[in-house]
Amino acid sequence: METDDTPARADFSEELWALVCSIYEENEKISLETVEGIIGDAEPVIRDRWDQQSEDQMQAQWQTSLRKESSDVIGTRGNNDFHYRYLWRFCLRFLHQAPPIMLSPLNRLQFVPKRNRLLITSHLFTLDACLDLTQLVIHPIWEQNYRRFIDTLHYAATYRVGALRNFDWTFFDEDCCPALQILNDNLTAVEGPQLPHTVHELHVDARNAVVARGETPGVFSDLVCRIGELATVARFPSASERAQLTNGVVPFNGSDLEVMKKAIDSLAPTEPKIGYPVKAVYDAFKAAKGTADVLLRERLREFDERACKQFSETQEVTSQPASVPNSGRVARRPRNHQGSRYAPYSLFSRHPSRTGPSGGICRPQDSSIASDQRSMRQGHTTASNLVPAPHQAPGIPVSRDLRRPQQHRGVSPASDVDGSVVTDESASAHDVFSPPDNDATPQSPDPVERDSLAQPQVQTPGVVTSSQGLATDEVSQLRQENAQLSQEISNFKTEQAQLINDLKARLETRETETLKVSERLAKLEAELRNI
Numbered sequence: 213m214e215t216d217d218t219p220a221r222a223d224f225s226e227e228l229w230a231l232v233c234s235i236y237e238e239n240e241k242i243s244l245e246t247v248e249g250i251i252g253d254a255e256p257v258i259r260d261r262w263d264q265q266s267e268d269q270m271q272a273q274w275q276t277s278l279r280k281e282s283s284d285v286i287g288t289r290g291n292n293d294f295h296y297r298y299l300w301r302f303c304l305r306f307l308h309q310a311p312p313i314m315l316s317p318l319n320r321l322q323f324v325p326k327r328n329r330l331l332i333t334s335h336l337f338t339l340d341a342c343l344d345l346t347q348l349v350i351h352p353i354w355e356q357n358y359r360r361f362i363d364t365l366h367y368a369a370t371y372r373v374g375a376l377r378n379f380d381w382t383f384f385d386e387d388c389c390p391a392l393q394i395l396n397d398n399l400t401a402v403e404g405p406q407l408p409h410t411v412h413e414l415h416v417d418a419r420n421a422v423v424a425r426g427e428t429p430g431v432f433s434d435l436v437c438r439i440g441e442l443a444t445v446a447r448f449p450s451a452s453e454r455a456q457l458t459n460g461v462v463p464f465n466g467s468d469l470e471v472m473k474k475a476i477d478s479l480a481p482t483e484p485k486i487g488y489p490v491k492a493v494y495d496a497f498k499a500a501k502g503t504a505d506v507l508l509r510e511r512l513r514e515f516d517e518r519a520c521k522q523f524s525e526t527q528e529v530t531s532q533p534a535s536v537p538n539s540g541r542v543a544r545r546p547r548n549h550q551g552s553r554y555a556p557y558s559l560f561s562r563h564p565s566r567t568g569p570s571g572g573i574c575r576p577q578d579s580s581i582a583s584d585q586r587s588m589r590q591g592h593t594t595a596s597n598l599v600p601a602p603h604q605a606p607g608i609p610v611s612r613d614l615r616r617p618q619q620h621r622g623v624s625p626a627s628d629v630d631g632s633v634v635t636d637e638s639a640s641a642h643d644v645f646s647p648p649d650n651d652a653t654p655q656s657p658d659p660v661e662r663d664s665l666a667q668p669q670v671q672t673p674g675v676v677t678s679s680q681g682l683a684t685d686e687v688s689q690l691r692q693e694n695a696q697l698s699q700e701i702s703n704f705k706t707e708q709a710q711l712i713n714d715l716k717a718r719l720e721t722r723e724t725e726t727l728k729v730s731e732r733l734a735k736l737e738a739e740l741r742n743i
Contacts, residue, residue, distance in 0.1 A: 224496045228488055231352060232496045239305050239356065242505055251310050251519045270521060279520055282336055286513040295342030297512055301505055302350050302497075307358040310519040311337075311345075317461045318523060319362050320379055321369070324452050324463040344469035347494040351476060353435070353486050360384060360432065367436040368471050369464035371412045373449045377457055378407050389430030394418035412440040431485045438475040443468075448696075 224232075240246065274280055286293060296311075303309045315321050323337055337345070354360045363383045370379070382396040395411075395418045402408070409417075419429050419437060429437075444467075446453075453463040477489040508515070 224492070224499065228492065228496050229500070231487075232493070232500050235306065235350075235352065235356070236500060242301065242304050242507060244507065246304060246308075247507070247515055250304060250308060251313070251515060252522050274517075274521055280517070283513060283516045283520060286336070286516055292339065293512070295339045295346065296336055297508055298346045299337075299342045299349075300508055300512060300515070302346050303358075304508075306350055306356050307354075307361070308356075309358050310515070310522075312516060312519040313523050314358060314362070315345075316523055317459075320381060320461050321362065321365065322456050322461045322463050324450070324456060324465055326465050326467065338466060341466045341469060344466060344473065347490050348469060348472055348476075350497050351486075351490055351493050352488075353431070353476065357386075359386070364432070364436060364439070364472060365464055365468060366462055367411065367415075368439045368443060368468040369462045371410065371440050371443050372446055372468055372471075373453055373457065373463065374410060374445045375457055375462070376407050376410060377460070378402055378405050379460060379462060383411075383436070384430075384432045387430055387432055389433050390427050391415070391419040391422045391429035391433040394421060412436075416440070431483060434479060434483065435475055435486075438479055439471055442474050442478070443471045 286296070299311050303311050303314060307314070315323060323341065325338055325341075336342075349358075349361055366379075366381060367383060378399075382399055384392050385396065392415075395415045398414055398418070399407070399411070407414070415433070415437065419433060422429055449457070449463075456463040473490045476486055477491075480486045480489050
């Protein structure tokens with residue numbers, strides 16, 4: 213264990229070091245019990261809604277799934293496994309979540325890499341994305357509440373793709389921010405599949421309304437607003453991203469993670485609740501390491517498989533046709549179902565340290581989690597009912613100061629972080645299973661023949677248009693994209709023809725020059741013979 217006078221320890225301020233130590237102390241080192249509390253027991257638990265037939269069917273589907281092929285390579289890739297293992301370590305210990313579940317359609321999220329990659333890279337994230345995720349999830353701004361991280365990622369990805377789809381999702385429900393309360397009220401009041409404006413536009417209007425009445429938006433409102441200032445809206449979302457959006461899932465990629473890091477870093481100097489840049493916090497967590505985590509090193513492949521199966525059975529138990537949200541359904545929060553194949557787990561529960569509505573600790577529940585009344589539909593509402601306000605510069609609030617953490621109790625942190633890190637791009641999306649059934653997740657009518665455990669099939673623009681019924685603005689966007697591609701092809705052909713003509717002209721010039729040289733040589737030879 214490193215002491216206070218080691219070089220690594222000396223690189224950090226006393227405040228940051230004490231903060232990191234306190235976070236380590238408050239979150240126990242990963243044990244098998246910890247893991248099974250999150251992803252379930254190794255053996256299934258037969259219940260009323262999960263019988264042996266359900267178990268056998270799920271196992272058969274897993275054995276032929278594409279996701280299993282990717283899971284099988286975990287532990288065989290050498291250094292390329294480091295980042296994925298680090299992500300698991302931090303998510304399990306500090307967020308009490310498993311990455312294949314937390315970053316999945318169960319939370320209306322799907323990783324879609326920027327570029328097409330091999331099959332394995334569509335399931336395990338890129339290495340760069342793993343590193344960015346690992347650095348982000350341990351930042352103290354979330355206070356070990358994974359929902360805050362998920363909400364921020366939702367916002368960043370939704371902004372980038374310019375989505376108008378109603379995902380039936382609210383933001384930072386547990387934080388009493390007046391701007392976010394207005395935003396959530398407006399979001400939950402909208403009926404139908406489309407929002408009148410993007411989430412970011414609705415949020416900016418809500419912030420302006422709050423500032424106009426003399427109040428101050430909260431820190432998470434400031435954070436996501438800064439994300440909107442730094443991010444760039446994609447001119448044309450990819451076909452894979454459009455397919456995800458059509459299925460009620462928000463596609464995210466490395467750009468969204470990079471923007472989140474930049475937003476946190478830009479606010480850290482002036483916002484006490486953020487306190488420190490992302491990289492500084494990550495380096496401090498690495499420096500405060502103890503013994504290596506043998507459990508994850510030896511059993512990560514098994515845990516990854518079990519998490520994916522947990523995801524699969526949860527989706528299957530809850531699956532039924534879904535269309536647009538209606539006023540009688542609960543938004544946002546999935547439920548822990550009686551039909552789970554495993555013993556009680558904390559898949560959808562909040563962090564144990566956070567209190568529930570009654571003041572008690574929110575622990576994993578065997579029965580369905582109580583509905584969040586703030587997410588209930590309030591009745592039919594149109595765009596004219598939403599709170600309007602002119603756009604105005606956002607305010608910066610002051611909340612809990614992370615630069616003044618609770619006094620360290622003198623116990624060195626026992627870390628599960630290995631210090632060695634590699635970076636490259638080799639693995640990507642958790643394109644695993646179909647999104648869960650809830651009010652804003654329409655299911656594809658076409659059955660998946662081989663990979664029934666896989667995430668919704670990515671369709672070509674033509675198929676999406678015909679089978680899913682894209683909105684008018686999406687059809688227009690497709691036409692614009694096709695027109696742009698046609699123009700690019702035409703320009704390429706023109707440039708190609710010009711290059712060919714240039715080459716022909718150069719060849720003709722060379723031939724003329726060669727002929728002149730030959731004539732000159734013949735003349736010189738004749739002159740030499742006459743001498």
